[in-house]
Amino acid sequence: MILGIPAQEEIAHQPCGEPALLTIPDTDVPNERSDAARNRRALLEAAARLITEHGPAALTMDELARHAGVGKGTVYRRFGSRSGLMLALLDHSERRLQAAMISGPPPLGPGADPVDRLVAFGRAKLELIPVQGDVLMAVGPIFAEGAYAAMLDHAVMLLGQSGTPGDLLLTAQLLLAGLDAHLVLHQIREQNIPLERIADNWETVARRLTQQYTPNATADQMTARTPRFPGEHEP
Template sequence: MGPALSIVDSEPAERADAARNRKLLLDAAVELVRRDGADALTMDAVAKQAGVGKGTVFRRFGNRAGLMYALLDESDRNLQAAYMFGPPPLGPGAPPLERLVAYGRARLTLTEIEGDVLRAATISSPDRYAGPPYNLTKTHVSILLRQAGIPGEIALIADALLAPLDASLVLHQTRQLGFTLAQVGDNWEALVRRVVPAAGEDHRAVE
């Protein structure tokens, strides 16, 4: 009886340890990207930054590509939690138009912080429009467009609104063309407000 109880009780502790280790490694990776850019994101560098052996990083993520996608997945999960359960205007309770604007600005903030990783993953994933991260985002934007009463092909309109938030384009606009992230955000908001009429503000989100 004693050993059986010990094994059962150890499982939550093991899962908690795994979650803590994963967060430790991802936090180290994010710090490297912020400080030195995505080119500095190597398995060796993450291990050193986190204070663990390189084998630990490989066991957790497999390779550098796995680490990069884990970073993107973490960002997407955090943003998804914010727009599904967080306070307005990003979360429920604000008019669809204002939630759309808040979503775009939140997405741009992620691009600024982890833009190199986003761009690298975008380039290496030709089928990204068919994958869960993009489709979750598109579903959220589509829901808000429907709540705002926008006519037309909602799927195409959602794609058109999401295209200016593409990491590669935003980095080109800020690094090569010299626009600030605030200017990009203001331009995106102006676009959204042209597509979504002011009357949409009378609708309330029901996510």
């Protein structure tokens, strides 16, 4: 498991009644042999670990080859350039997240309370920002449009399942705005806000938008498990 998202082998590939979310462009190599595809995924997992542990600047073709224990030529043959590697990593991490949402274990996958699933989704997206953020800003809407539409559909579905009233589309868009890579990287780098604090506050907002409509949860239970906004006092 990397960044809180189950690895591919942890995800059960079986129907679960969820809408298909994989609408982003496919950067996989056509007609790739199964062993080649497996090796490619292993390189991308190693690249994700490098970024998680050392930041985006640490991900170079040479460093990935060293970290993965392969020749530099192997990395160049797979991805062509650092830009190609970053785009492949972006696609890979997004697909893993979406697969976990569709058929992974709860709370991110099916089987959990819809509000808990919504919170798990938000936290998983935020944990991907160190991997995806700079690349998303570089590639712009060409990549992001399909992925955003899939995330929006998922959020709307969970809000509907939780019984949240009002305009579900606008509520989902409000929540997704807090997961925007530009905003989150600004908060982390310019405002020195820790990612954990951003995630905790996003969960607070999400739960407060839905808490009185969450099944099987009393007001006292929600108050006990929901962090308060900074500076807010107990009544």
